[in-house]
Amino acid sequence: MHLPWCVKKCPYCDFNSHPLHGDLPAEPYIAALLRDLDEQSPLVRGRQVESIFFGGGTPSLFSGALIGNLLERFASRLDLAPDVEVTMEANPGTVERDSFRAYRDAGVNRISLGVQSFDDEALRRLGRIHDGKSVTQALASLAHAGLDNFNIDLMFGLPGQSPEEALDDVKRAIAAGPAHVSHYQLTLEPNTAFHRDPPELPDDEVCWVMQAACAEALTDAGFGQYEISAWARPGRRCAHNLNYWRYGDFLAVGAGAHGKLSDVQSGVVTRWSAPRQPRSFMGRERVFERRVLTSDDLVFEFFLNRLRLREGFSSEDFTGRTGLDWTVVSERIDVAVSKGLLACSGEQFSTTELGWRFVNDIQAMFLP
Secondary structure, eight states, X not given: OEEOEESSOOTTOOSSOEEOOSSXXXXXXXXXXXXXXXXXXGGGTTOOEEEEEEEESOGGGSOHHXXXXXXXXXXXXXXXXXXXXXXXXXXXXXXXXXXXXXXXHHTOOEEEEEEEOSOHHHHHHHTOSOOHHHHHHHHHHHHHHTOOOEEEEEEESOTXXXXXXXXXXXXXXXXXXXXXXXXXXXXXXXXXXXXXXXOOOOOHHHHHHHHHHHHHHHXXXXXXXXXXXXXXXXXXXXHHHHHHHTTOOBOOOSTTOEEEEEOTTTOOEEEEEOOSSHHHHHSTTOOOEEXXXXXXXXXXXXXXXHTTBTTOEEHHHHHHHHOOOGGGTHHHHHHHHHTTSEEEETTEXXXXXXXXXXXXXXXXXXXX
């Protein structure tokens, strides 16, 4: 579920987020969300919802009471699993002390905290609205609320950052006791302020040194890397993101939200997206884009997602998720194995250490 407003647009952000001018239009936006859900819920009758993710923007701009109200409405329309994972993204600069207790009481059982760095100067260069003190306060609030299932978002390769500073961020994150760490390199995405006016970033060799040192620290601290940018303690992997990477199905409500559903009977897989602008999304004449995925789409999307995972995939996984015969891709798989990028064990395939470093090259083999 997408809640698209932020206090301020970060210069590196290419998500569908919008600076909030004036009061939050919570009531009309929630009404539009529920309209969205009412249209989609009949499509998943008989299927159980295993996770809910409040993404943004900055969902923590919405109060605990509003989030709780939404979850109650969801429960009346969908079959939620008894242990449904409910994640909410939050930024340290928008959460007042102890407010995490309100989100916990509302039904949120997992928090993804957008820290990005613990260093004040690095945060200033990134255009963040919070500082290191705000991070400390947010972490204390999480502990006070008893929410131990939380993720810390960290970036490396920041403007002017040294390998020692990148490693210090990871060490400070580990010391905070998260269940999960998302650790990814800053990239300059099109249609962002940083892309138009690029800051000076560490070069690829320096970023590789950062990545290797941080990976070693996370491993030594008991975190396992199960996805390119995701590290988790045992039993604390993110169920919601795992579903994406395993090429599962998902509903999507909110401005700019993207959904995907498979029709088992017909074998048709459909994607759709909502209008990106909140004003358009809340309007009565909103138009959704829908398309049925072709065989080429299915092949590329499956491997684009699945190759991000350390666990690998099987021919059965491919057929079950796409409805296509394994022979459609078997020759390309054989080439990847012959190049030492994939390892084969019976019907199970996984990236080698070489393949893990060059995942993009394997993914490109499945482009239409």
